[in-house]
Structures are given as C-alpha cells and as structure tokens.
Amino acid sequence: MSSSTSIPSTQKAILVHENGGADVLKYTESHSVPTLSNGQVLVKNHFAGVNFIDTYFRSGLYPAPGGFPLIVGQEASGVIAKIEGDNAFGLKVGDRVVWMAGKGYAEYSAVPADRVIKIPDGISDEHAVGGYLMGMTALSLIKEAYPVKKGETVLVHAAAGGMGLLLCQLLRDVGATVIGTAGGPEKTKLAKENGATHVIDYKATEGPSWVEQVLKLTDGKGVDVTFDGIGKDTWEGSLEVAKRKSKVVYYGNASGPIPPFNIAKLSAKNVSIMRSTLMNYIVTREELEFYANGVLDLIKAGKLNIKIHKVYPLSEAVTAHKDLEGRRTTGKLLLKL
Ligand SMILES: NC(=O)c1ccc[n+]([C@@H]2O[C@H](COP(=O)([O-])OP(=O)(O)OC[C@H]3O[C@@H](n4cnc5c(N)ncnc54)[C@H](OP(=O)(O)O)[C@@H]3O)[C@@H](O)[C@H]2O)c1
Known part of the structure; x- marks a missing residue:
C-alpha cells in the first residue's frame, strides 16, 4: 500500500x-x-x-x-x-x-x-x-559522552559555532562553569551571551595562549571535561588543560583529524579520552525519540535558542x-x- x-x-x-x-x-x-x-x-x-x-x-x-x-x-x-x-x-x-x-x-x-x-x-x-542534528549531538555529549554535573568546569571549543552555541546554553542550564574558546571579538561576545562563563579568543596574537588562560581560570588544576570538535589544532592543548582523572571528548575535525598518538601519554593524569558520534547514540527508535523529542521540547519551551x-x-x-x-x-x- x-x-x-x-x-x-x-x-x-x-x-x-x-x-x-x-x-x-x-x-x-x-x-x-x-x-x-x-x-x-x-x-x-x-x-x-x-x-x-x-x-x-x-x-x-x-x-x-x-x-x-x-x-x-x-x-x-x-x-x-x-x-x-x-x-x-x-x-x-x-x-x-x-x-x-x-x-x-x-x-x-x-x-x-x-x-x-x-x-x-x-x-x-x-x-x-x-x-535537530546539532541539538541531539549536544544533548548526547552532555548526557552520555560525559554526564556533566552542576558545578563542574567544562571547556567548549568553537563556542560560537553551531554546536558551540547549543552546548553553552545547555551547560548553563546544568549549572556548569563554561569556558569557551572562539575566534575574534564578535564570536566571544556571542558565546558569552549564550551561556559561556568565560570566553577566550584563541585567535588573539598577543597575550597568554588559550592553554595558559584555561589553566589560570582553573587555578592550575584544569577542567573536568573538554568538548573538542576542532581536532588537529586543539587536541594537544585539550589534553594539557585536562584535570587529573578528567575526560576529553573529541567529536569532530573542523581543523583536520587528530594524528595517531601514544596512549601512554594519558597516564600522566589518568585522563580518559573518547571519540563520540551522535549516530551511535540514536541507533534504536527509542534512542532517537529520546534525543529528538528532547531537543524539540527544549525548542518549543523556549529553553534552546x-x-x-x-x-x-x-x-x-x-x-x-x-x-x-x-x-x-x-x-x-x-x-x-
Ligand atoms: N560527533 C558528532 O556526532 C558531531 C555532530 C555534529 C557536529 N560535529 C562536529 O562538531 C564540530 C562543529 O561543527 P559545526 O557544524 O557546529 O561547525 P561550527 O562550529 O559552526 O564551525 C566550525 C568552527 O570551528 C572553528 N575552527 C577552528 N579551527 C578551524 C579550522 N581550521 N577550520 C574551520 N573551522 C575552524 C571556527 O570557529 P572559530 O572561528 O571560533 O575558531 C569555526 O567557525 C565539527 O567538528 C563537526 O564535525 C560532530
């Protein structure tokens, strides 16, 4: 039929x-x-x-x-x-x-x-x-890839991008301290308006590097989790600012893929790394409905702009x-x- x-x-x-x-x-x-x-x-x-x-x-x-x-x-x-x-x-x-x-x-x-x-x-x-796709991804990152808790410190790269703006809003609602990175003053302003607590212009040519700034903001301890969708240009820095026993979630390659590296490096701080993709969180209809309706409900309620x-x-x-x-x-x- x-x-x-x-x-x-x-x-x-x-x-x-x-x-x-x-x-x-x-x-x-x-x-x-x-x-x-x-x-x-x-x-x-x-x-x-x-x-x-x-x-x-x-x-x-x-x-x-x-x-x-x-x-x-x-x-x-x-x-x-x-x-x-x-x-x-x-x-x-x-x-x-x-x-x-x-x-x-x-x-x-x-x-x-x-x-x-x-x-x-x-x-x-x-x-x-x-x-849709980005909202489901952002939800899957903060709920499953690393379930973020109130009071934790989270680093979000490209915080004014499609993914970044959604992550900042969702993480603000969780009650996390969000450190965003973004390129240029317009983008840093936008990320802040969308929920980032601090935003670092990682394209700035003067002053301390973004890695130094994240460490300064966290009293040298580093962050509980990083959501890194940039890949090649940021992956090493993301590991540097990882707190002891924390997690780095890589979820994309905007600047190119991460080269192969020695997993033994992680033992310096007992850091976990993860490569997350939305596809593997929405395999069943039940999983798809959980994330799809989750996002659509947030949009309808005006909680996700x-x-x-x-x-x-x-x-x-x-x-x-x-x-x-x-x-x-x-x-x-x-x-x-
Ligand atoms: N794993 C998943 O399931 C999943 C799902 C959705 C998206 N993603 C990933 O999420 C990331 C963001 O996706 P999006 O569509 O929301 O893009 P986007 O963040 O809106 O755009 C990419 C941003 O990355 C930053 N960037 C830094 N270095 C870059 C470079 N060399 N080339 C291009 N951009 C660079 C730029 O922001 P600044 O100017 O601020 O640096 C740029 O605006 C991508 O890696 C994407 O593959 C993954």
Missing part, C-alpha cells in the same frame, strides 16, 4: 561527482526523484541543515556512502509526500517532519520511516532542522560550505529547497 501527493519525476539537487573542495558541489534541476522501498517515506524537503560532516564526505575525509554521484546532507525538514508499505509510526502524507539519514541536499529524500519525527506545532521548519546564521538557496551550497570552512559563520547554516 502506498499513498502520495503529486510528485514530479525530476528535482533540484546538489551532486558530488568527485571528492574535493567546495566547488565540487554541483547544482542540478534534473536529478531523478528517488523511488521508495518498503518502510520508506518520501519527504519534500523545505530546509536542509548544513553540517561540518557534509564537508568531510565532500572532501573524502570520510568515504562517500554509496559511491558517486553523492548527495551530501544528513538532515532536513519538510512534508511527507509519499509513504510506501509498512508504516509503524502512524505517519501521514502532509505531516510536517524533520529527519536525519542521508542525501539531504535535494528537494525530495527517501527516508526510512523510523528515522522521521513529526514537528510539533509551534516550531517552524527552520528551527526544527536548525536545532536556535541561531540561524543564514539561509542559502540550494544553488548556493558552494558558498555555504566555503563560509563554514572559512570560519566566517556563527550558529546554523541552512539550505532552502
């Missing part, structure tokens, strides 16, 4: 035919609309989220799932245009939904029904996807990637479909 609205045979999409810089993102208006398998829904996307991981698949840092041409994009919001076969989640054609799976930079995406969540009334499509940096037309995906990788953005980037 399937139900549907009128669906064209071709659509707008961004195709990647080979790995490379942002310019390999090619806009087309004649890509075929996907056909559905049993248990999938076709979503007519309104907004797709831009995430750093999209640049990793584009560049080849992460292998392209399913080969080329590749459609990057992990998440989007829109309406259900068609449902095929089993429909265990009570979805209906016309439902407003947000989803996280793959092939998001396209007008239509075939998504397994169990990866689709209805958007509650009172939340816009922009805010639903603007806070989603800052949209800019909405780019789909045809300007190249500019969106260049802005994100060029450190010119704060908050979330979206593509309008």
